[in-house]
Amino acid sequence: MSGAPVAPHPGSAQKSPTTPAETIFEARGVNLRFGGVHALTDVSFGIRKGELFSIIGPNGAGKTSMVNCISGRYRPTDGKVFFKGRDVTGTTPNHRAALGIGRTFQNLALFGHMSVLDNIMVGRHHLLKNNFLTGPLYWLTGARKEELAHRREVEEIIDFLEIQHVRKATAGTLSYGLRKRVELARAIALKPDLILLDEPMAGMNLEEKEDMARYIVDLNEEFGMTVVMIEHDMGVVMDISHRVMVLEFGKKIAEGKPEEVLADPRVRRAYLGEDDVEDDVPSASSPPARKEVA
Numbered sequence: 001m002s003g004a005p006v007a008p009h010p011g012s013a014q015k016s017p018t019t020p021a022e023t024i025f026e027a028r029g030v031n032l033r034f035g036g037v038h039a040l041t042d043v044s045f046g047i048r049k050g051e052l053f054s055i056i057g058p059n060g061a062g063k064t065s066m067v068n069c070i071s072g073r074y075r076p077t078d079g080k081v082f083f084k085g086r087d088v089t090g091t092t093p094n095h096r097a098a099l100g101i102g103r104t105f106q107n108l109a110l111f112g113h114m115s116v117l118d119n120i121m122v123g124r125h126h127l128l129k130n131n132f133l134t135g136p137l138y139w140l141t142g143a144r145k146e147e148l149a150h151r152r153e154v155e156e157i158i159d160f161l162e163i164q165h166v167r168k169a170t171a172g173t174l175s176y177g178l179r180k181r182v183e184l185a186r187a188i189a190l191k192p193d194l195i196l197l198d199e200p201m202a203g204m205n206l207e208e209k210e211d212m213a214r215y216i217v218d219l220n221e222e223f224g225m226t227v228v229m230i231e232h233d234m235g236v237v238m239d240i241s242h243r244v245m246v247l248e249f250g251k252k253i254a255e256g257k258p259e260e261v262l263a264d265p266r267v268r269r270a271y272l273g274e275d276d277v278e279d280d281v282p283s284a285s286s287p288p289a290r291k292e293v294a
């Protein structure tokens with residue numbers, strides 16, 4: 001767990017999601033096993049449209065496994081997952097991307113030799129109507145117009161994430177914090193309705209974390225994207241999330257608003273150790289500190 005809680009931009013924290021009632025994603029009784037390892041055991045939860053939803057838990061708790069079940073990278077051994085009311089349990093990551101699920105990865109996954117601009121354009125390929133068949137008729141088929149419109153949207157994303165100054169730079173030459181931002185830009189370029197952020201602030205300094213927290217809140221509020229975030233920095237999680245789900249040993253032990261989750265004895269036990277529960281009440285500004293989750 002790292003440092004002080006990160007303040008998002010003024011007035012941004014802890015707002016209600018725009019449309020709280022509609023469920024955009026649902027997991028029902030999800031189990032995931034790797035041989036004898038039970039990565040997830042009977043996990044059920046719903047994510048509401050417009051929500052900033054965080055998944056937390058100690059190392060090995062099953063957070064990435066759950067996100068992989070949402071993105072389609074892993075298929076649950078048992079149970080079902082629904083996106084926009086459709087059973088997508090058996091569908092591929094590509095299919096889910098086309099339905100509107102985007103993601104970033106725990107480890108950077110950029111094309112290091114390509115420019116920032118090209119890395120972001122890659123995210124948009126599935127949105128292009130023209131393809132290699134119509135491409136040669138560039139001027140006749142509207143391909144040029146389409147490309148210009150795409151470029152405009154990409155430039156808007158570049159402006160939003162304040163990476164104009166590096167738009168032509170080779171991605172591999174950038175600082176870690178900037179590369180994380182470019183990766184986020186590429187995920188946004190897919191125009192997902194639901195975006196999965198796997199440790200978006202890992203390895204960042206405080207200033208970079210503050211920036212990233214602000215972008216995530218703006219992404220949620222201004223772009224209207226539903227955000228699912230795995231993050232070890234409890235200060236950030238408690239500051240910006242609408243709701244939080246806590247996993248421990250592959251099982252859901254709590255779900256609710258940040259203050260509810262922090263007050264939950266099971267969570268306090270998981271993070272503090274049972275003996276400390278009576279005496280030490282953690283809060284968002286004083287996140288649980290004894291048991292490191294980072």
Ligand SMILES: Nc1ncnc2c1ncn2[C@@H]1O[C@H](COP(=O)(O)OP(=O)(O)OP(=O)(O)O)[C@@H](O)[C@H]1O
Nearest residue numbers: 034037038039057058059060061062063064065066
């Ligand atoms: N592809 C895999 N093959 C075998 N075991 C796996 C695989 N993916 C995850 N696991 C196991 O499943 C359990 C949950 O792992 P997972 O990565 O989902 O946890 P996590 O909460 O994301 O951990 P961390 O915070 O360390 O990233 C762990 O015991 C892990 O070793």
